[in-house]
Amino acid sequence: MEHDNNPLLSxxxxxxxxHGRDDTARAVDGVSYNVGKGxxxxxxxxxxxxxxxxxxxxxxxxxxxxxxxxxxxxxFKGKSILGLKDEELQHIRGNKIAMVxxxxxxxxxxxxxxxxxxxxxIQVHEDVDAKTLIERCVRLLRDVGxxxxxxxxKDYPHQLSGGQRQRVMIAMALACSPDLIIADEPxxxxxxxxxxxxxxxxxxxxxxxxxxxLYITHDLGVVANIADKVYVMYxxxxxxxxxxxxxxxxxxxxxxxxxxxSLPGRSQRGSRLHSIPGTVPxxxxxxxxxxxxxxxxxxxxxxxxxxxEMCDYGNGHLSRCPVIYELELEExxxxxxxx
Amino acid sequence: MIPTENMExxxxxxxxxxxxxxxxxxxxxxxxxxxxxxxxFFTTAVVGLILTSGQDPILDPAIIRLxxxxxxxxxxxxxxxxxxxxxxxxxxxxxxTDDLGRDVFARMLQGAWVSLTVGFVAVGISVLVGIFMxxxxxxxxxxxxxxxxxxxxxxxxxxxxxxxxxxxxAGIAALFVGHASIAFLFISKRTFWKKNSIPKWxxxxxxxxxxxxxxxxRLVDIMLCFPSFFLILTVVALLPASMYNxxxxxxxxxxxGTTRFVRAEFLSLREQDFVAAAKxxxxxNFRIIFRHMMPNAIAPVLVSATIGIATAILTEAGLSFLGxxxxxxxxxxxxxxxxxxxxxxxxxxxxxxxGISILIVVLCFNLFGEGxxxxxxxxLREK
Numbered sequence: 001m002e003h004d005n006n007p008l009l010s011x012x013x014x015x016x017x018x019h020g021r022d023d024t025a026r027a028v029d030g031v032s033y034n035v036g037k038g039x040x041x042x043x044x045x046x047x048x049x050x051x052x053x054x055x056x057x058x059x060x061x062x063x064x065x066x067x068x069x070x071x072x073x074x075x076f077k078g079k080s081i082l083g084l085k086d087e088e089l090q091h092i093r094g095n096k097i098a099m100v101x102x103x104x105x106x107x108x109x110x111x112x113x114x115x116x117x118x119x120x121x122i123q124v125h126e127d128v129d130a131k132t133l134i135e136r137c138v139r140l141l142r143d144v145g146x147x148x149x150x151x152x153x154k155d156y157p158h159q160l161s162g163g164q165r166q167r168v169m170i171a172m173a174l175a176c177s178p179d180l181i182i183a184d185e186p187x188x189x190x191x192x193x194x195x196x197x198x199x200x201x202x203x204x205x206x207x208x209x210x211x212x213x214l215y216i217t218h219d220l221g222v223v224a225n226i227a228d229k230v231y232v233m234y235x236x237x238x239x240x241x242x243x244x245x246x247x248x249x250x251x252x253x254x255x256x257x258x259x260x261x262s263l264p265g266r267s268q269r270g271s272r273l274h275s276i277p278g279t280v281p282x283x284x285x286x287x288x289x290x291x292x293x294x295x296x297x298x299x300x301x302x303x304x305x306x307x308x309e310m311c312d313y314g315n316g317h318l319s320r321c322p323v324i325y326e327l328e329l330e331e332x333x334x335x336x337x338x339x
Numbered sequence: 340m341i342p343t344e345n346m347e348x349x350x351x352x353x354x355x356x357x358x359x360x361x362x363x364x365x366x367x368x369x370x371x372x373x374x375x376x377x378x379x380f381f382t383t384a385v386v387g388l389i390l391t392s393g394q395d396p397i398l399d400p401a402i403i404r405l406x407x408x409x410x411x412x413x414x415x416x417x418x419x420x421x422x423x424x425x426x427x428x429x430x431x432x433x434x435x436t437d438d439l440g441r442d443v444f445a446r447m448l449q450g451a452w453v454s455l456t457v458g459f460v461a462v463g464i465s466v467l468v469g470i471f472m473x474x475x476x477x478x479x480x481x482x483x484x485x486x487x488x489x490x491x492x493x494x495x496x497x498x499x500x501x502x503x504x505x506x507x508x509a510g511i512a513a514l515f516v517g518h519a520s521i522a523f524l525f526i527s528k529r530t531f532w533k534k535n536s537i538p539k540w541x542x543x544x545x546x547x548x549x550x551x552x553x554x555x556x557r558l559v560d561i562m563l564c565f566p567s568f569f570l571i572l573t574v575v576a577l578l579p580a581s582m583y584n585x586x587x588x589x590x591x592x593x594x595x596g597t598t599r600f601v602r603a604e605f606l607s608l609r610e611q612d613f614v615a616a617a618k619x620x621x622x623x624n625f626r627i628i629f630r631h632m633m634p635n636a637i638a639p640v641l642v643s644a645t646i647g648i649a650t651a652i653l654t655e656a657g658l659s660f661l662g663x664x665x666x667x668x669x670x671x672x673x674x675x676x677x678x679x680x681x682x683x684x685x686x687x688x689x690x691x692x693x694g695i696s697i698l699i700v701v702l703c704f705n706l707f708g709e710g711x712x713x714x715x716x717x718x719l720r721e722k
Contacts, residue, residue: 059619089621090621091621092621094619094620094621095621098619101615101619102612107612107616108613109613109617109635110613111635112634120617124620124621124622124623124626172620175620
């Protein structure tokens with residue numbers, strides 16, 4: 001892809017561990033991903049696979065201790081932001097990289113009007129007088145599709161519906177027109193119709209101002225809807241990466257295949273839904289070899305001991321499953337011989 | 340695409356938190372009574388200050404008329420025996436006179452201002468200290484103080500003590516060593532700290548000694564162990580008697596409750612999503628503490644402050660009664676009570692009037708505080 005040459009955000013072999021009393025949770029265990037300019041990149045995976053932590057690290061929001069960034073780097077516009085001081089980080093947060101959180105109810109401060117909160121998002125980074133401040137707040141609210149924004153400015157968070165609150169959160173994230181928005185499951189707490197509206201909103205805004213979105217979700221329906229590139233995460237690692245079409249039509253990792261098979265639309269009506277047996281391994285006690293092997297139907301003896309490497313399928317499609325890679329190679333060879 | 344414009348029209352009731360609070364508060368009749376009496380007390384104290392102070396006060400609490408002593412309430416002064424400006428301006432001794440013939444009504448008015456200011460200033464001090472200490476313990480509590488910091492503080496402290504004892508040379512030497520080591524640490528952090536070539540002894544000294552939270556909360560525990568009234572008595576006995584000393588001493592011995600409240604609130608608020616969201620917007624620590632967390636933590640503090648005012652008034656009255664309070668020519672409810680106790684059978688109004696005033700004011704503050712607590716407690720709201 002053309003964006004790959006000069007990515008806006010580049011996370012390189014990031015490892016974030018959390019030190020507990022007597023064990024260490026390897027929440028993010030060597031993750032690399034790139035977000036190009038104007039791209040929508042999705043991080044997909046089950047709960048507890050390290051999606052959120054890897055995104056929080058980008059903003060320097062991982063509490064240290066107990067967290068520790070063991071290795072790796074985060075480059076934003078080519079510059080490392082891991083070693084930055086707090087003041088320098090504050091300049092980036094909200095201004096260059098903004099975040100939309102999962103729970104719109106608890107992410108807004110209950111004692112201030114939403115007008116105050118949006119205004120603060122602007123004021124922290126820019127010097128604006130009171131009049132333009134109000135104008136900008138109204139414009140932001142209108143941009144995110146809130147009706148009669150002048151009145152809504154004086155509302156408190158508890159007076160708004162869930163969808164509206166999430167729109168306000170998006171308005172706050174947009175306040176300083178950042179280059180990148182990190183959306184951490186922004187639609188998980190909302191019902192399906194509102195979810196569709198919010199996704200449309202994000203897409204429309206993205207087209208208008210050409211910013212990048214790093215979208216964290218466990219919902220493959222959402223991914224199919226908005227993603228340019230998809231990273232499937234499992235147990236703190238990238239299991240498979242590629243563009244949306246590659247992931248949805250030619251997935252090469254048993255985990256991705258399992259996730260896709262679990263979608264209700266794909267099973268036959270009346271039959272039981274497919275599910276991947278077992279759960280995500282405890283991040284403190286990961287199995288040796290491939291972390292997915294205890295749940296994998298195509299696991300071989302080697303999967304138990306040798307940590308799998310990324311296998312390249314071309315066009316940016318990578319998968320961390322050598323078993324399937326070799327199977328496909330064999331098949332191709334057989335076809336060649338047959339021909 | 341779905342038109343997003345005009346999709347949502349909530350008709351949520353338009354009430355701010357304050358309005359809601361008032362609605363709930365209104366239902367509690369006793370609390371309203373408390374509020375009304377509080378307002379009355381406040382105006383009385385302010386009016387009393389205006390009437391009884393200045394060069395030539397309208398109601399002079401200090402005029403001694405020995406011929407008029409121990410008159411009962413509502414007694415009329417005999418105008419023949421005194422000059423024009425000695426006579427009470429009301430034309431009547433509303434609360435009677437004391438053993439020196441002073442007008443008790445004027446003295447009560449003067450004392451009301453003392454009670455009010457002592458109550459508010461003392462609680463103001465305690466709330467400020469409490470919020471500060473609680474805020475630090477709750478927000479920065481996990482930060483540690485290192486051994487070198489402890490050592491430097493000890494050296495500096497020793498220096499000050501030595502200077503105080505008159506051993507000038509040793510004191511100055513200790514202070515010099517203290518400052519020098521601060522400068523040394525500052526420079527060493529810049530130079531070889533980063534290169535990771537720290538000498539071993541410095542590394543041992545730079546270990547974490549004790550968490551800020553531990554220091555502050557153990558200090559609170561220690562302060563709570565003292566029987567505070569006797570602590571105040573001791574301190575007041577050592578300090579020159581004045582109204583301001585009393586306020587400061589009461590304030591500095593009653594901040595522990597607020598500290599605990601604020602710390603507890605901060606510990607839970609710190610983990611809230613909106614604090615993380617504010618951080619993600621690039622908001623600085625101090626703005627987060629004072630703009631985002633403090634308004635959310637202030638409700639229980641306000642409640643305890645209201646009740647704290649009542650306690651402070653009571654403490655001041657107690658001190659004045661024992662003779663450790665505001666120095667004598669100035670009237671306070673406590674020393675009116677104390678002066679009157681010698682004549683409790685001959686002139687019961689001298690003890691009854693200040694006593695009942697203290698009772699009413701303290702009771703109303705407690706009722707008001709309870710009402711506020713109920714109105715602010717979300718669990719009790721559902722009833």
